[in-house]
Structure formats: C-alpha cells, structure tokens
Amino acid sequence: MNNFNFFNPTRIVFGEGQIKEIDQLVPKDARVLILFGGQSAKKHGTVDEVTAALNSRYSEEFGGIEANPSYTTLMRAVAQIKDNKLDYLLAVGGGSVIDGTKFIAAAVNCEGDPWQEILVNSAKDIHTALPFGSVLTLPATGSEMNANSVVTRYQTKEKLAFKSPLVYPEFSILDPTKAYTLPPRQLANGIVDAYTHIMEQYLTYPVDAKVQDRFAEGLLLTLIETGPELLEKPTDYTLQSNFMWTATLALNGLIGAGVPQDWATHMIGHELTALHGLDHAQTLAIILPSIMQEQREHKHDKLLQYAERVWNITDGDDDSRIDMAITKTRDFFEQMGVKTRLSDYQIPADAIPTMIKQLGEHGLNQLGEHGDVDLDKSRKVLEASL
C-alpha cells in the first residue's frame, strides 16, 4: 500500500425526505443563495422544498448553471452574493451545479482575478471560501463529497479544474427519490461516469492494497447489479439508493487512497467533449475499453483480478480472460445505452490528429499510472476506438 493522506469532512444525510434536515444544518442567521441548473429543480419542486426547509432564513435563487458550468455565469452569481450580502450557498443539482458552487464559494472573497487565482493558480493563494451544502439530484460525479471542481470559459475554450480543502460541502443531502425524474440518458451517463471513476483508481498495477481493491470491486459489482434494472425502474427506491451511494463513494477519496491512479480516460475524453460536444460519459465509454486494451501489459495483473472478482471469469488463459473482461466492460456500457465507438458518434479517423494536437497543446503527453501514455499512445487509443 502506498502512503496516503485521507480527509473528508462532508456530512452525508441520506434518505427520502431528508431535505427537511437543512433546517438543522444551515446556521440560523444565514443569508442563503440557492443555486440550480435548468428548470427541472424548479419544476419538480425541489427548490421550493429547500426554501421551505430554510424556514425563516433569508434566501434568494440563482438558476441557469449549465452542464459544464460557465465562468461567466458563475461570476454573475458572485456579483449577486456580494450585492446582497449573502453568506451561505446551497447547490441543488448534480455535478455541474455543485462544481460551480465550489468555484463561486472560493471566488467571493478572492482579491485578485478569480479565473487566475482559483483555476490557473489552483487556488493555492485562496484561504477562505463561503460555506455551502448541496442537495444532490443527479448521481454521477461524486462532487457532493469531494473538493474538486471543473469550470469552463467558453470565450477562450478553456476548461480548467481546481481542488481545495476549502470547498468540501459542509453537508450533502442524498435523497434517492430526487433522481426518479432524471432523463434515461442522464441516468445512464451517471452509471458510466461512476463506473469509470472506480476503474481509474483500481485498474493500474497491484500495490497490495487489499481493502481499496475490495471496496472498488464492491462498488463495481453494485453498479453491475443495479444498473440494468435501474434503467428500467428509475423509481425503484432500493436501486436508486444503492446507485446514489455508490456514485458518491466512487470519488470521495476513499478507494483512491494509497493506490496508483490512471486518469488517462478522463483526460483524453475531455478533448472529445471539447472538440465534438460529446457527453462526458460518452467519451468515457469510448476511451476506457481502448485504454484497457492498449495498456493491457501494464495492467495485466489487475486485469486478471478484475476479470475474476468482478466478472467471475476464471476459465481460459490469461489473454483470453483479459479479452473477456474488456468485452464485458464494453458490453456493460452498451447495455446502459451508451455507445462505445467513435463511429457511433460519426467521428471519423481523420478527426484524430486534431485531438492529439489538442492533447499536446494542453501538455497531456504523460498520462496513465506510469506517465507513459504519450501522444503516440493516445493516438493508438483513439484509433482503437473507431
């Protein structure tokens, strides 16, 4: 096991009807900004439910935070907070709203240029942030229990991430019934996103981290057991609750503590989204099976462990078991309705050089757990994804 430093102070309040707990969780004298995305949080009554739980506290609303939240939009929220002297944030939504809220929380007290200070300089000179909580409506990214955020500046086509212990949510309400009304595509994307998060912290090389491996495998098995049925029955409380808790634990730092990680799938996928507008999860479903294939020698031992413990594949020689495990992974994504080939999205071979060029321009030429996924290897991964 590698050395690690694990810290996660976010309180999780889990279960149907738990939004009412906000009254116990938010300071009595808080002046609250409720942040949300499109109209669904309003339409389905979740924003009203949150407002009711805030009781007599002063609150305002800020809607319209986009998928891949925009710097410009978020800075409008910062202005509203300053103008109206608000001091507590409540994010109601999925990863984009929560990510955006983290940026806003850090930007409010930022003396310099927030883009520069928080995103370009990785928040290293940021020492305060507004406190905030979240109400999760879209299980997928794990943002409700981590300190990561990604913000996009559409004007300059930059998408940057930051991480700061100042932006852990103080609490997150996980009410599985709030995900009942998700469109099937978002639900399926969430399953693929969570699955890939787990794989990127699991499928590297063995370091005898037995607990982390068992936990990662337990989360993967839970997604495999619940995913297909959940797509058919999105209002099944048991299925939805198991998925929601799995997606949170997939990226709260626990399974990644003390093990090597390989975020090549996410990094290559980001370029696909940037250049071709694919959903984030679609890019993961395309890239992960190809990473498994192209890196099968490095990942040999863990691929065999994954084959046996997650997919119960024990027959055949090493190579055939690994082949089967990769096929099972691809089939699972397809079963979720997320296509796994570039051609499924009408992206041809001649689009690859531009993506490789972008990876190079973003300095992403040493990806993977050994840093050996260079631009040539990424090209092979994309070619294998056609």
Added chain:
Amino acid sequence: MNNFNFFNPTRIVFGEGQIKEIDQLVPKDARVLILFGGQSAKKHGTVDEVTAALNSRYSEEFGGIEANPSYTTLMRAVAQIKDNKLDYLLAVGGGSVIDGTKFIAAAVNCEGDPWQEILVNSAKDIHTALPFGSVLTLPATGSEMNANSVVTRYQTKEKLAFKSPLVYPEFSILDPTKAYTLPPRQLANGIVDAYTHIMEQYLTYPVDAKVQDRFAEGLLLTLIETGPELLEKPTDYTLQSNFMWTATLALNGLIGAGVPQDWATHMIGHELTALHGLDHAQTLAIILPSIMQEQREHKHDKLLQYAERVWNITDGDDDSRIDMAITKTRDFFEQMGVKTRLSDYQIPADAIPTMIKQLGEHGLNQLGEHGDVDLDKSRKVLEASL
C-alpha cells in the same frame, strides 16, 4: 437501505515515517500534552519521535493510561493540563489511550462533574473540547477514526461509554511499523476485535444495502487473508498495513451507515470482562459464535450471504451452510490463538447466573438488532458458550 447521517472529519495520515507530519498538523503555538500507556511507547522510541516532530513547540508527557482507562488516572491528566495551560493533546497508543484522551479533551472545559456530565449524561451539555491528534500503535478498536470512548471508574466498578462529535481526532497517524513490536496476544486480540466490529454491523437482516455489505465483506476477507500470516510475520509491512487500515475502517461509521446493527456480543462480553477479567477480544471470541447460533433464525439470510461471500460455502442445504459458516468463524478465532469457550478460561456454568444478573442491573435486556435478546436469550448464549 435505511436512512443515515454519516460524518467523519478525522484526517488519516498513513504510512511508514509519517510521524514527522505532526509538524504540519499541530498548530505552531500549541502547548502539547503527549499521552501514552505503559512503557512500550517510550521504550520503542515513539514518544521521542513525536516530541522531535513537535519541533520547538512546548510539550509535556503523561504516561500510564491503563487498558480500560481509569477515570482517576484521566482526571490527573486533566489537572496537569489546567495547571500548565496546555491546549493540544497527542495520544500515542491504542484504543485505551485514545479513548482516554477523548474523555480528557472533553473534561478540561467541563464546568460540572466530568463523570456525571460526560459519561452519565452522554456529553449532551458539553459544547467544547480540546483539539487532539493520535499516533496509533495498536490496531483494533477504531478509536483513531471515530468519536467513541469508554472509561472505567474502578472504585464503583462502572464502565461507561460516551460519543460526541467534539472528540473526533483532528488527525491520526497510522504508521504500520509502529505495530511491529506488539505482543502476539495483543495483535491477535486486535484481529478478533476488528472482525467482531464488522460482524456486528453486518450480520443482522438484509436491508438491500449493497455497498455496505460489500465493504463489510471486503474487510472480513482482508482479515481472513492477512490474519494468520500476520501472526507469523508481524514485521511484514504489507500485512501490517492492510490490517491497520482494515481495523480503522471496521468502526469509522462507514459500514454501519444505513444498516441495522447488533452489539449484543460486545454488551454480553463487557460483563465477562467486568466479572472475570478476560481480555475484551477473548469475550468477543466466546460470545459471537454463540450469538450466531442462537440467533440463526433472525440472521438466516445474512448468514447464508456471509457463508457464500466470505467463506465461499455454496454446497449443502441452508442449515448445513450456516453451521459451516459458524464453525469457520470459531475456527478463525481459534487460529488467531484466541480461545472461544468459557471452559477455556475456567469459567463454569454456575458463573452464568451472576452474569445474567449484572446484565439485568445494567438494563441490558433488549439487545440485538430486534431488541429481542432478553436475559433468557443471553443466558442461552452463555450456556452455548461453555
């Protein structure tokens, strides 16, 4: 899955040589009391290592905290803290030292009688506690990452527990090499203690909490895989590190979130320790197999799941698989060198009525996940343990 509220803000700093990180974790101007138990923490140099890591900070020592820490001893530490205006505590040891430090941290600012306010009244009127960290040398109780504490008043033969969010350690250093010098009996006891903690949060009735079940099973499998070899090779870093992290996760709130729990084994075991002086883990090794046997109807479904997923028992009818799972559990404890029968400790059948009387006097007549382990059932459990 049941509703739950999960919160755990303790930072874990894991790995060989990590005691030096104390310099980053303790406030620069802290006046520190280093607390430890017997002489081993001094003899093996851990206290000196902690003092060195504190650099130029003022520090004092307080040794001699007993296994089952004594109220009188702990109150002497409280006096030392007040006399010398100390403001940060560092516990160096296992569960007893850390439990004791939690009580001390809460007692220092307690205006009334600390026994009454913290233990009898369950700390409900306690609003502040001194901050503290821990350096774990004995993996077993999980105290390094939870807010629980047990204190004994020997004068009146009372052993009471309290729990308060104020007494989460700010950080715990988990350096597996610090457990290398543990006596084999303490190491074995730690394995049995951790195993039982997991079982008490797992072996109840199914509530479709797939992740919690998988995590619990993963921890049990890790103990089964590492325990026997670890007893032979206590200085094997990989084995010791997997055991240490497992023991911490066994009782940090995660696997118990959203599931029923059954602490009957601990409760009945406490009377065995109180009346016959057995090690805590010895009492667990005696009682758990009998609880499994006597409650096999209530625990039927989870016993079968445990048999299959943890012990790979798939042949035979339900009853024979359950029998086998109970036998495997008992055999594992015996393999750890911890005997599982009252007769192994020269406790005869005619000692049982006194234990039942004590349970009754302590109000412990509604134990178990259904509250149906009354005094008669506890008597049957003890008789089955002869």
